[in-house]
Amino acid sequence: MRTTSLLLSSLLLTTSMVAAPTSASYALPLHDESGRGATLTGTVLDPAGKAVEGALVAVGNRTALTDARGAFRLQGLPAGEALVTVSGLSIRPISQTVTLQAGQTQTLRLLIEEAVQQLDNVTVAAQSLHFAPEVDGTIITAGKKNEVIELDKLNANLVMNSSRQVFAKVPGVTVWESDGSGQQINVATRGLSPNRSWEFNTRQNGMDISSDPFGYPEAYYNPPLEAVERIQIIRGGGSLQYGSQFGGLLNYELKRGPKDKKIQFETSNSVGNNGLLSTYNSLGGTVGKVSYFGYYQQRLGNGWRDNSEFNVRNLHANVQVQATKKLRLGAEISHLGYEIQQPGGLTDEQFYNGDVRQSSRGRNWFSTPWTIPAFTADYQFSDRTRLSLKTFGLLGERNSIGLPSSVNIDKPDAVNPATGQPANRQLDRDRYRNLGSELRLLTEYDLLGQQHTLAAGVRVAAANLGRRQQGLGDTGSGFNLDLQAARYGRELSFRTRNYAAFVENIFRVGSRLTFTPGARLELIDNQGRGYLSLNPDGSENPLRQDSRRKVLLYGAGAELRVTDQTNVYANYSRAFRPVTFGDLTPPATSDVIDANLQDASGFNAEVGYRGSWANVLTFDVDAFWLRYDDRIGTIRRFVPGSSTTTQQFRTNIGTSVHKGVEAYVELDLIHALTRNFDLPHFDVFASMAFVDARYTQLRTATLSGSNLQEGDLKNNRVEYAPKYTHRFGGTFAHKGFSATAQLTRVSAVFADANNTVAPNAAATTGRVPGYSVTDLSASYRFAKRFTVRGGLNNVFDKHYFTRRSGGYPGPGLLPADGRTWFASVGLKL
Structure with a gap:
């Protein structure tokens, strides 16, 4: 049949001995070790015989990604008949049934014949979220709650980095939607603060991208999602391998050049309302032992609100060289440049009784030029042992000029009362100079009749922040960083030195149970110098802060395979949030910082059940x-x-407990009902989270006359912790067409710990109402090379807000x- 001729790939099965491989039409057991689960190893190759890296090989719910040599290894598999599948970007899923025997190892050679993008009339599956294999490169994820989002399978507004669409299937993700340019991605889970994703350890290709994870962990840079292949999320259990943050790991993995083409060009050009223009262009391929990839992306527009102009430019290039059969070297660089006009906040009166698109700021601008160079080396000692070295840097800035004072309804832009002319704007500038390196080892070994996996690593990082604030800017309205005075009102320098070591181990008990303990030791040295303000005579009010400490993190995870496609997982992991430079910098010279200020500390614990059923249902409930x-x-x-004079004292004041339930389920409805997989896909999903985040202690003290009244x-x-965050949606996919509808519902939150309901005059405190918002998006791929996409966000034009500043x-x-x-x-050549 013609349909059969369009199949994208097939499996060729061969037998191989470890010392002398020989081809055959079946898999031959290599050796017998009674009492152990079965082991499956092999390689995935393209039609030219080249290794396919990053393919997902699955047996039931056990998965593994192929490495640079196309190799994979799955251990502790149950004996009996098993279905082996291979899938991934540019790969049509293929499958083959094999018989596994306890205590024996089988080796497969899997040959992929053709890529999905090269064929017409192929239905693209809608499912864009899956769970990571228990070993992902040099990362252990066994026993941890995790998600992997494949962006190529998403219908979403990637042009504007629409977070609520991209993270829709990850239960519990809350989003601050306060940046119309799409540049800032503000996300969090489990009732933590979404502010610039600072409760996550944010990375790109496994390397730091935030200002300084142990001094100023805000993520000003996020890659354009059009250039991202997948997003990896590991909840709190990620702290053992990646550091402190309570939220865990958020890692953006960029696209790479195709292995089967010498050159491939891709372009996508977009338009939208409010003057949106965007272009994304990439070039990549593989020539001999060299693989390369690069992109340029630019988007500009006027924004939905007044005074929201933006111009964002992203540039990236990487090259990978297979120096030897075992050694691969790489180099990459990413650069971001932009200028964003910031419309500022509104009062509740303006929002509810006026034009919600109005702006009381026409002179506020923001820019964070960001450059991230990196060098990598991966060495494959054997099928069981590999080493990864990543060295990365950061050359970045944070620049703002504008009027930071409260909203003035009658005079939207401040005027100097003495001259009647526009007032000088405030100029604030940060400069970041960081350098770090991480070495990771992953090895598999035999012990007591079982195969186990050890991951270990060390980290060295240095970060330097120069902060100049309260500078006298110009009286203009455009983006301008010229200082109009001899000195800044505040000038500080901060230094961070971080040394860390970690170890985690997967212990396999039989073929169904794993236990994964681990520990991490952090050594942190923070230092602050400079002056907080200038006195009228020009003298300085100095700052001198030093903090050195050791932090031990530890934890353990477990995973029990209930069926071949489902498992129960549980994890406990210590975490901490280091004292940041913002904590060390008093807002006023009369404020005092506690000399014994401690890092925030605590833990994450979770238990869940996840898996799939009959290739039509995927779920995760925890x-x-x-x-x-x-x-x-x-x-x-x-x-x-003194008994009469008071001061503001910054110290450790409280504890919060966050508990709840997260659930994700996705059903391929048509195929579930008919079992006819030639019919179109109609996938429906629900992503729900119920969170109860409360303070168990939060000390307060207010001045009443000459007395201090203490409270709790x-x-x-907890502020900005919604009781529920729900997202529901459905995707219809047939041949090259795919369309998605999504509904987001989020409960009301409080903007302050006092749980203030009525807003104040400045609209900085008060209740943030709940909201519902609907999005539609679709794509169509045709003629092998062309793709058209479109979307309508906030279909019913709901007016809502997620943050008070x-x-x-x-x-x-x-x-x-x-x-x-x-x-x-879009066009791909």
């Missing part, structure tokens, strides 16, 4: 418990030795975008 001790805040106290906000809800980028509530649309045309 319960979690997160404890956040020694939270840092400011409390008023009497100046030591115990049982108050207390200062930068202009106090007040920050409206989310109303109805917007985009359309793209």
Whole structure:
């Protein structure tokens, strides 16, 4: 049949002995070791016989990714008949049934014949989320809650980095939608703060991209999602391998050049309302032992609100060289440049009774030029042992100029009362210079009749931040960083040195149970120097802060295979949030920092059940418990030795406990009902989270006359922690067409720990109402090379906001975008 001729790949099965491989039409057991589970090894090759890296090989719910040599290894498999599948980007899933025997190893040679993009009339499956294999490269994920988002299978507005669409199937992700340019990705889980994703350890290709994870962990840079192949998320258990953050790991993996082409060019050009223009262009391929890839992306527009102009430019290049059969070297560089106009906040009166698109700021601008160079080396000692070295740097800035004062309805742009002319703007500038290196080893070994996996690594990192604030800017309205005075009002320098070592081990008990303990030791040295302000005579109010400490993290995970396609997992992991430079910098010279200020500490714990059924159902349901001790805040106290004079004192003031349930389920409805996989796909999903995040202690002290009244906000809800975050959607896919509809529902939250309901005049505190928003998106691939995409975000033009700002980028509530649309045309050659 003609349909059969369009099949994308087939399996060729051969037998091989370890010392002298020989081809055959079946898999021959290599050796007999009674009492052990079966082991499956092999390689995945393209039609030219070249290794296919990053292919997903699965037996039931056990999966492994092929390495640079196309090799994979699955251990502890149950004996009996098993279905082996191979899938991945540019690969049509293929399958083959084999018989596995306990205590024996079988080796397969899997040959992929053709890539999915080269054929017409192929239905592209809608499922874009899956769970990571228990070993992903040099990362152990066994026993941890994790998700992998494959962006090529998503219908979403990637042009504008639409977080609520991209993370829709990851239960519990909350999003701050306060940046209409799409440059800032503000996400969190489990009731943590979404502010620039700072509760996640954010990485690109496994390397740091934030300002300074142990001093200033905000992620000002995020890669354009059009260039991202997959997003990897590991919840709190990721702290053992990646460091402190309570949220875990958020890693963007960029696309690479195709292995089967010397040159491939891809372009996607988009338009949208509010003057949106965007272009994404990439070039990549493999020539001999050299693989290369690069892209240029630019988007510009006027924004949905007034005074929201933006111009964003991204550039990236990488090259990988297979120096020897075992050694692969790589180099890459990413650069971001942009200027974004920031419209500032609104009052509640303006939002509810005026034009929600209005702006009281026409002179506020923001820019963070960011350059990330990196060098990598991967060495494959054997099928069982590999070593990875990543060395990375950061040359970055954070620049803002504008009017940071409260909203003024009558005078939207401040005027100098003495001259009647526009007031000088405030100029703030940060400079980041970072360098780090991580060495990771992963090896498999035999012990007591079982095969186990050890991962270990060390890290060395140095970060330097130069901070200049409260500078006198110009009186203009455009982006300008010229200082109009001799000195900044505040000038500080911060230094971080970080040394770390970790170890984790998968112990396999029989063919169904794994136990994964681990530990990590962090050595952190923070230092701050400079002056906080200038006195009228020009003298400085100095700052001198030093903090050196050791932090031991530990944890353990377990995973029990209930059926061939489902498992129960559980994990406990210690975590901490280091004292940041912001914590060490008092907002006023009269404020005092506790000399014994401690890092916030605590733990993540979770238990869940996940897996799939009959290739039509995927699910993951878990319960979690997160404890956040020694939270840092400011409390008023009497100046030591005085009973009348008070001061603001920054110290550890409280504890919060976050507990809840997260659930994700996706069903291929048509195929589940008919069992006819030649029919179109109709996948429906639900991603739900219920969170109860409350303070168990939060000390307060307020001044009443000459007396201090102490209190405790115990049982108050944690700010910006919604009771529920639900997303529901469906995707219809047939041949080259795919369309997705999605509904997001988020409960109301409080903007402050006092749980203030009524907003204040400046709109910086008060309740943030719940909201519902609907998105539509679709794509069509045709003639092998062309793709058209389009989408309508916030279909019903709902007016809502997700954040109240207390200062930068202009106090007040920050409206989310109303109805917007985009359309793209893509070509791949």
